[in-house]
Amino acid sequence: MSGQYDSENLAGGSSSSDSGGKQLVTIRLGNQMIGLPIEKVHDVFFPSNFTPVPLSAEQIAGVLNLRGRIVTIIDLSIIMGLTAVNEEIGERPAVGVICANESYGLLTDTLGEVVTLGDDLFEPNPVNLDPSWAQLSLGTYRLENELLVVLDIDALIETLLKKEAA
Numbered sequence: 001m002s003g004q005y006d007s008e009n010l011a012g013g014s015s016s017s018d019s020g021g022k023q024l025v026t027i028r029l030g031n032q033m034i035g036l037p038i039e040k041v042h043d044v045f046f047p048s049n050f051t052p053v054p055l056s057a058e059q060i061a062g063v064l065n066l067r068g069r070i071v072t073i074i075d076l077s078i079i080m081g082l083t084a085v086n087e088e089i090g091e092r093p094a095v096g097v098i099c100a101n102e103s104y105g106l107l108t109d110t111l112g113e114v115v116t117l118g119d120d121l122f123e124p125n126p127v128n129l130d131p132s133w134a135q136l137s138l139g140t141y142r143l144e145n146e147l148l149v150v151l152d153i154d155a156l157i158e159t160l161l162k163k164e165a166a
Contacts, residue, residue, distance in 0.1 A: 021119060024150065026112030027095060030082035033148045035141065036095060036106075038114060040153040043096040047073050047089065047105055059160060061089050061107060071096065071103040074160065081132065085109040099157040106156075117141050117148075135159070 024035030025044075050064035050073050061073040073094060077084040086092050086109060094105035121141050125134045129149075136159065138150040 021116040022122065022150075023114055023116050024148070025095060025114055026148065027093075027106075027108040028110045028112060029076055029080060029108050030085065032080075032082065033112065033143075033146055034076075034108075035115070035117075035148050035150045036097070036153065037138075037150065040097050040099075041095055042098050042103070044111060045094055045096060045105065046091070047071075047094050047107070050089070057160070064105075066096070066103070066105075069103045071105045073105045073107060074156075075107045077107070077109070079136075079156065079160070081130075097153050097157075099154060102157075104157060122150075 023038040025038055025041045027034050027036065045066060047061075047064055050062040052062040053060055059075050059078045061075045064071050064073060073089070075084070075089070076082075084092065084107075089107060092107050092109060093111050094107050095111070097104050097106060123140050123142060125137050125139055126147075129137065129140075133149065136152055136156050138152045140150065141148040
């Protein structure tokens, strides 16, 4: 479990921005840059010694005990329909989030940095965004060379739980 960071360190000790923009933790999944609202991010870690859950959905990589919390490891590449750059789960970083008092680790390919983007740059989802992505996205930021999709953590977990219950 090396390389753990908490949300205070991720935000440089502050989760507010001076310019009124939105702070996002950036991750990369395949070739796509994704932003996670920093207020939803609890920590960052490399999942090791996790336990696969028999008969669970394909998106659930397993569970682990992280500092006394049971964390469900979710493979974002499967949910988002992308091919993971590294198939070895223990070598992929996870972003820890808490939703409805439950802890989840979202497996990604690489971690980016914390960025603050102005509210004036925020755009609704483009009409040509894949419908499965659109339901999990809060909107987008058009950056200089690419599109950053802002992930709706609550919608992601809610969708996952609905699939699990079905």
